Amino acid sequence: MKDILEFSGITKYFPGVKALDNVSFKANSGEVLAFLGENGAGKSTLLKILNGDFQPTSGKYILNGEAKHFKSPKEAIDEGISIIYQERQIVLDISVAENIFLGQQPIKKNGLIDYKKLYQDAKKIIDEFGLNIDPRAKVRNISIAHQQMVEIMKAYSRDLKVIAFDEPTASLSDSEIEILFEIINKLKKENKIIIYVSHRMKELERIADKVVVFKDGKFVDLVKRNDVTNNDLITMMVGRDLGDIFNELDRSKSYGDTILEVNKLTTNDVSDVSFSLREGEILGFAGLVGAGRTEVMRAIFGADKVNSGKIMLENKEVNSKSPKQAIKKGIVLCPEDRKLQGILPNLSVGYNISIAVLDNIINKIGFINNKKENVLVKDSINTFNIKTPNATKKIVELSGGNQQKAIVARWLATNPKVLILDEPTKGIDVGAKAEFYKLICDCAKNGMGVILISSELPEVIGLSDRIIVMKDGYITGEVMREEATEEKILAYAMLEGEVN
Amino acid sequence: MNKQKLKTLREKIPSDRIGLLIALIVMIAVFSFFNKHFFSYKNMINILIAASLTGLVAVGETYLVIAGLVDLSAGSVAAFGSVLAAVVLSSTGNVFVTVLIVVLAGILIGIFNAVTVNSLKLEPFIATLASMSIVRGLAYIICNGKPVFITNNSFLKLGSQRIFGIPVPVIILIISFIIFGIILSKTRFGRSIYVVGGNKEAARLAGLNPKRITLILYMVNGALAALGGALLAARMNSGQPAASVGLEFDAITAAVLGGTAFSGGVGTIFGTVLGVFILQGFNTGLIMLNVPTFWQYVARGLLLLIALTFDFLRKRRRDKKILESSMANS
Amino acid sequence: MNKQKLKTLREKIPSDRIGLLIALIVMIAVFSFFNKHFFSYKNMINILIAASLTGLVAVGETYLVIAGLVDLSAGSVAAFGSVLAAVVLSSTGNVFVTVLIVVLAGILIGIFNAVTVNSLKLEPFIATLASMSIVRGLAYIICNGKPVFITNNSFLKLGSQRIFGIPVPVIILIISFIIFGIILSKTRFGRSIYVVGGNKEAARLAGLNPKRITLILYMVNGALAALGGALLAARMNSGQPAASVGLEFDAITAAVLGGTAFSGGVGTIFGTVLGVFILQGFNTGLIMLNVPTFWQYVARGLLLLIALTFDFLRKRRRDKKILESSMANS
Amino acid sequence: SKDEKNDTKKDDNKPVAEKNDDKKEADKKDDKDDKIVIAGIYKAGDQVWFIDEGAAAEEMCKKMGVDEFIYIDAKMNPETYLQAIDNVIAQEVDGVLTCIPDQQLSQVTVNKLKEAGIPVIAADDALQDEDGNKLAPWVGISAYNIGAANGEWMAKYAIDNGLDKDEEAGLLLLTMDTVSSCVPRTEGEYDKFTENISDFPEDKIYRADYNGETDKGFAAASSVITANPQIKKWMVMAANDEGAVGGVRALEQAGLDKDSCVIGLGAYLAKGEFKKEYSAMKAATYFSAQAVGGDSAKFLIDHIKNGTEIPMEHAVDAIIVTKDNYKEVMGKYAE
Numbered sequence A: 001m002k003d004i005l006e007f008s009g010i011t012k013y014f015p016g017v018k019a020l021d022n023v024s025f026k027a028n029s030g031e032v033l034a035f036l037g038e039n040g041a042g043k044s045t046l047l048k049i050l051n052g053d054f055q056p057t058s059g060k061y062i063l064n065g066e067a068k069h070f071k072s073p074k075e076a077i078d079e080g081i082s083i084i085y086q087e088r089q090i091v092l093d094i095s096v097a098e099n100i101f102l103g104q105q106p107i108k109k110n111g112l113i114d115y116k117k118l119y120q121d122a123k124k125i126i127d128e129f130g131l132n133i134d135p136r137a138k139v140r141n142i143s144i145a146h147q148q149m150v151e152i153m154k155a156y157s158r159d160l161k162v163i164a165f166d167e168p169t170a171s172l173s174d175s176e177i178e179i180l181f182e183i184i185n186k187l188k189k190e191n192k193i194i195i196y197v198s199h200r201m202k203e204l205e206r207i208a209d210k211v212v213v214f215k216d217g218k219f220v221d222l223v224k225r226n227d228v229t230n231n232d233l234i235t236m237m238v239g240r241d242l243g244d245i246f247n248e249l250d251r252s253k254s255y256g257d258t259i260l261e262v263n264k265l266t267t268n269d270v271s272d273v274s275f276s277l278r279e280g281e282i283l284g285f286a287g288l289v290g291a292g293r294t295e296v297m298r299a300i301f302g303a304d305k306v307n308s309g310k311i312m313l314e315n316k317e318v319n320s321k322s323p324k325q326a327i328k329k330g331i332v333l334c335p336e337d338r339k340l341q342g343i344l345p346n347l348s349v350g351y352n353i354s355i356a357v358l359d360n361i362i363n364k365i366g367f368i369n370n371k372k373e374n375v376l377v378k379d380s381i382n383t384f385n386i387k388t389p390n391a392t393k394k395i396v397e398l399s400g401g402n403q404q405k406a407i408v409a410r411w412l413a414t415n416p417k418v419l420i421l422d423e424p425t426k427g428i429d430v431g432a433k434a435e436f437y438k439l440i441c442d443c444a445k446n447g448m449g450v451i452l453i454s455s456e457l458p459e460v461i462g463l464s465d466r467i468i469v470m471k472d473g474y475i476t477g478e479v480m481r482e483e484a485t486e487e488k489i490l491a492y493a494m495l496e497g498e499v500n
Numbered sequence B, C: 001m002n003k004q005k006l007k008t009l010r011e012k013i014p015s016d017r018i019g020l021l022i023a024l025i026v027m028i029a030v031f032s033f034f035n036k037h038f039f040s041y042k043n044m045i046n047i048l049i050a051a052s053l054t055g056l057v058a059v060g061e062t063y064l065v066i067a068g069l070v071d072l073s074a075g076s077v078a079a080f081g082s083v084l085a086a087v088v089l090s091s092t093g094n095v096f097v098t099v100l101i102v103v104l105a106g107i108l109i110g111i112f113n114a115v116t117v118n119s120l121k122l123e124p125f126i127a128t129l130a131s132m133s134i135v136r137g138l139a140y141i142i143c144n145g146k147p148v149f150i151t152n153n154s155f156l157k158l159g160s161q162r163i164f165g166i167p168v169p170v171i172i173l174i175i176s177f178i179i180f181g182i183i184l185s186k187t188r189f190g191r192s193i194y195v196v197g198g199n200k201e202a203a204r205l206a207g208l209n210p211k212r213i214t215l216i217l218y219m220v221n222g223a224l225a226a227l228g229g230a231l232l233a234a235r236m237n238s239g240q241p242a243a244s245v246g247l248e249f250d251a252i253t254a255a256v257l258g259g260t261a262f263s264g265g266v267g268t269i270f271g272t273v274l275g276v277f278i279l280q281g282f283n284t285g286l287i288m289l290n291v292p293t294f295w296q297y298v299a300r301g302l303l304l305l306i307a308l309t310f311d312f313l314r315k316r317r318r319d320k321k322i323l324e325s326s327m328a329n330s
Numbered sequence D: 001s002k003d004e005k006n007d008t009k010k011d012d013n014k015p016v017a018e019k020n021d022d023k024k025e026a027d028k029k030d031d032k033d034d035k036i037v038i039a040g041i042y043k044a045g046d047q048v049w050f051i052d053e054g055a056a057a058e059e060m061c062k063k064m065g066v067d068e069f070i071y072i073d074a075k076m077n078p079e080t081y082l083q084a085i086d087n088v089i090a091q092e093v094d095g096v097l098t099c100i101p102d103q104q105l106s107q108v109t110v111n112k113l114k115e116a117g118i119p120v121i122a123a124d125d126a127l128q129d130e131d132g133n134k135l136a137p138w139v140g141i142s143a144y145n146i147g148a149a150n151g152e153w154m155a156k157y158a159i160d161n162g163l164d165k166d167e168e169a170g171l172l173l174l175t176m177d178t179v180s181s182c183v184p185r186t187e188g189e190y191d192k193f194t195e196n197i198s199d200f201p202e203d204k205i206y207r208a209d210y211n212g213e214t215d216k217g218f219a220a221a222s223s224v225i226t227a228n229p230q231i232k233k234w235m236v237m238a239a240n241d242e243g244a245v246g247g248v249r250a251l252e253q254a255g256l257d258k259d260s261c262v263i264g265l266g267a268y269l270a271k272g273e274f275k276k277e278y279s280a281m282k283a284a285t286y287f288s289a290q291a292v293g294g295d296s297a298k299f300l301i302d303h304i305k306n307g308t309e310i311p312m313e314h315a316v317d318a319i320i321v322t323k324d325n326y327k328e329v330m331g332k333y334a335e
């Protein structure tokens, strides 16, 4: 059976923001329809209208000729609409299996949950995805990538007509992305309506059949993916051609002295990690999920305990027992998990940005200088093009990408000696990424040492002077910029046998 | 090194509540050493009776706290239930009708609590603090502040009758433990309580109805507290408007001692049962050992701290063991 | 895209509490209408004195609740402080030493609370419920359960002396409101309290020290409660071990009524001040209107619900207005 | 209020008690309207006893042409109590009847009311100084004497029933150690019992504390009874009727009620026990709330209206009631 989903004149206001402006288009089953648009363009909002979480200010949508007015996600789910949200919506203290079958656990005749079947069914789905996850494990104890896969399995396990993925790959590595694409292809064959939201052009190239482009809440165009080039799409969403962003970067080729030296660092999660970073250098870290990159950086930053090894900053041993100490000394880390480690959800965008640099805007007795703070916040908002009606808006009310920009802005404002960025571009749109890359290069040019962890290999390769590859808590290889290719890096990342 | 295996190991290391079970056993052993009658059938029954009201409410509070909620009105509801039972009984003379009306009243109060939380979006703590005051007032008002005597013998039997040697309130308590324990751990509804408490947003987006669950949980706790109040009236032969002040805190303490976390999403009825018995056993033991009144306050506070610390250390040791074995394996 | 005006960061704070201010004014008007003595200088001073202990503790609790913490031991600490003051006074006879020792004792209890929360990782609710019991016990123990009479006149003056017609406890209260209000809204430390309450882990990673902040906040609340207890003793001419039961709930209620949210990260001292005066003014007014005792319970609960509902509706209306104006603008 | 400020300053160095301010009284009388208002501030206004006492006082007020009687509950909280005092002063009431939550507050109370020129009568618990000297007129029965009446009756019961020499007999005192005004009750009970049976072995006198609630009294009594199975015949005295009823239920629970004896304190719950065919509650001290409330109000109103002197002490009898006589003694309060 063919299903058709039609949006008709959808408009959505939030206080101070027109998130969607008279949007109309159609989606057909059996094809993957990608949403593309800058951060805050309204993509997630449209999906939340699709599943009854938000009600449109005006307009409606029609599924197979029938107008739908869902008042809650439950009603949408019952009609076969399933969404993987941009922000992980997972329950940490219950099992993987129960998360997958949230609210739909199999029950026995007596009404009690059939746990045996629950675990079997979960195992079946996990196997179908080709993953190695224990269905009984508490979700809190599995990696973020696997948590994300659990989210996908949860949506997938339902009886569905429409499935929408809102930046599903932001915390996945390539192998999981491959799994995801296989699943999407299978869904396509099963004639589902598939919506796919991502800022990664490479993914759209591979998976999308059609692309809807949004700009400032307005529908721009719906095109067949094969009819246009990436540059066409970018021009449509950003309003100008970005060219080859990496090649156009102004890279300094001269590095200064060694600024950070890590020697045989061992923690509960990583072993024997040694590397060094020079002033003005951008050092990339690559690896598959669970390689331990995050853990290395957390240890350097004083967020995790170091069991043995040395960390030297400007030839002086630093042994930061807390992030506070590390920041004082000039090492900062922009953490990978925006929701749990980054945002202060109840606080304003402004407070979120200024928190790490309060020292610079207080007077001697600790009073915050409002003027300085306002200047700082406004600068950050402008530099990063954070879309918000004002600086006092609660940060959770921003779009995912804009939240991310605010968090990155927080850390860049500290102007450290060593800047560590863990997946900094998660969810950031192409235009903003290009701006961000320029900023990073400027930082390096000014003598900052930058460490960049990213699961997007082109980004690591395009930006780094040198790339270190990790696997299972060990460093398995190092590649210079000139010789860096995806194949080479992957080879180290999946290196067999030689580890230990 | 196989991380997956280790994680499974972590999950499998048995029951989170062993520490408490040990604490309970140690406590019984110590008290029995000092007073041989502590570990007698009679005393166990005494402890059970004394715990019967707190236990019922602790069940309801466990549900609520797991769901990220709390009900501070339970003590007032119990008092109201006890007075209402006496009043209704004296006018109807019918035990069944009386219990029914009392439980319905408890449910109504629960609905009221749920509405303030769901629709007026008030914090559960403060919303139920308000109803705590209102319901206490009502308890006084319906009897003009005076205890109401109960002469109806069949009603009084609810408090004193024994079946196979076990008093009715204790039987009701045990049945509640079992039924609510099963519902929580083995039904979809029970599991959805964890989901709501663990991540309300996720619950809603997954098609659960947190408001409905909130409503049901407050209704349940209202019903349990009111029923407990009626049984209290039967045990004491009168409805007393000033009774059960602070009951909710005893109940919540038992739940938390049993491993329920205020942050929501974590807890079991089994843990709460242990918590209830440790607390009541301790109270009884202190009196049996003739500990001076004022030191009893200190002792009770310390018990809480020590039991919870013990639990914390045990968990940490367990985590360390897992970590070490994972390092040895790699 | 960034044409929007970026208003200053602090803009939202004042307008938030207008609803409550209106509520306070309405309340005063109504009570004054029914009893001409209500809006008299004497009565206003009475209300301030009556609110002086709750107000002090409400400041400390506001800080704690904003940081996602809570201190249930405050009432016990106040009672302990009052008895300790009487005891120390009778042996030293020195007012300054007495107040110093009492405040230090409060700080020590605060440190104890912070350690259980920071190091033993206990839930603040339950950790301070334990110390509530322990400290109450200690209050009884140091005076053997009997209130201690105070004869030292210079100490008693702390409770009764007036400066420019305003009693000392009220002056201390007002100064505390101002100082703690400024610290919270204008300093780096104050900001970090909001940050810790918003997301502890993120706060730590942003270079704050949540444990240190937790420690300081419990110390502050301990000090305020103990100082309040000493002033209470001065006002009552005696140290009373049974005093101030439930003080912490009154204080927390005032804070929440004033807009502090249990979810953490939200609240102001100005709001708390309004909350304190609304609650105390209401209590006083109910007595002046000779509302029957039992109905006072009902009325107090309803006040809470109505005030908070009013606040909720006002916020919703305001949001709607902003929404409408943004619709009109585009 | 200006006066007041000056007064305070002027008198700074004098102890507050000496500041008997006649001028104030005169001031007050001037601007006062004709309405007569009397306030009753009771330590536990939600308890039956005080409800009855207040009702009786109010009735007397009506009868004697007082315009308003304000009933205030101090909730057993010293601070709330003082707030209530301040409050009635601000309201410029004409007289105060009060039962204080703690006698250490006596001096402050008397000072404040004196300064405001408001006459006060202590009801139930006296307003007294450290040494027990009365600071204001008093109507009631002393807490100690109530206990003493209980102790005496229980001793007599023990002797009559041979429990004083019985190996299997024990005495249980249910105490309210944290309520200072109830502590003397237990003291009276203990003193009189041991005075009358001087050879009663000390190790057969047991104590357990409760908070004034029936259920807590029950739990406390059960614990002691179970811990001491060698005692089969219990004599139980509590600090209020609630505790006594808790003791009765505990004895029933242990199957020892038939040979045991409980005495109530207040009789407001005991009367329910008397209505039963059998209850271990065999007696209770009854002190008439009506008498305390009515008499105290009458003295106060007479004083306000006619300047009649209030007697410094007016004791109301504490009467032991039993199943046989409670109806005639308590009258409508036996209902």
Ligand SMILES: Nc1ncnc2c1ncn2[C@@H]1O[C@H](COP(=O)(O)OP(=O)(O)OP(=O)(O)O)[C@@H](O)[C@H]1O
Residues within 6 Å of the ligand: A140, A141, A142, A143, A144, A145, A173, A269, A287, A288, A289, A290, A291, A292, A293, A294, A295, A336, A455, B003
């Ligand atoms: N909270 C946790 N509890 C237990 N194990 C964890 C936890 N968080 C992470 N791990 C494990 O630690 C290892 C390292 O994880 P992590 O995902 O941070 O590595 P990474 O190299 O940074 O990978 P990524 O590409 O996802 O950033 C993984 O095996 C992961 O499962």
Ligand SMILES: Nc1ncnc2c1ncn2[C@@H]1O[C@H](COP(=O)(O)OP(=O)(O)OP(=O)(O)O)[C@@H](O)[C@H]1O
Residues within 6 Å of the ligand: A014, A015, A017, A018, A019, A037, A038, A039, A040, A041, A042, A043, A044, A045, A046, A086, A387, A388, A396, A397, A398, A399, A400, A401, A402, A427, A429
């Ligand atoms: N709950 C909310 N309250 C107020 N404004 C909101 C809310 N949710 C979204 N918005 C606003 O609506 C606009 C569109 O946001 P949306 O999340 O749909 O963007 P998006 O296209 O998904 O962006 P991204 O690529 O960053 O995820 C943004 O300006 C955002 O601030």
Ligand SMILES: O[C@@H]1[C@@H](O)[C@@H](O)CO[C@H]1O
Residues within 6 Å of the ligand: D044, D047, D049, D050, D124, D181, D239, D240, D241, D265, D266
């Ligand atoms: O508190 C007691 C009450 O229980 C009753 O016995 C009368 O006197 C009061 O003091």
Ligand SMILES: [Mg+2]
Residues within 6 Å of the ligand: A043, A044, A045, A086, A166, A399, A400, A401
């Ligand atoms: Mg989005």
Ligand SMILES: [Mg+2]
Residues within 6 Å of the ligand: A293, A294, A295, A336, A422
């Ligand atoms: Mg990582």
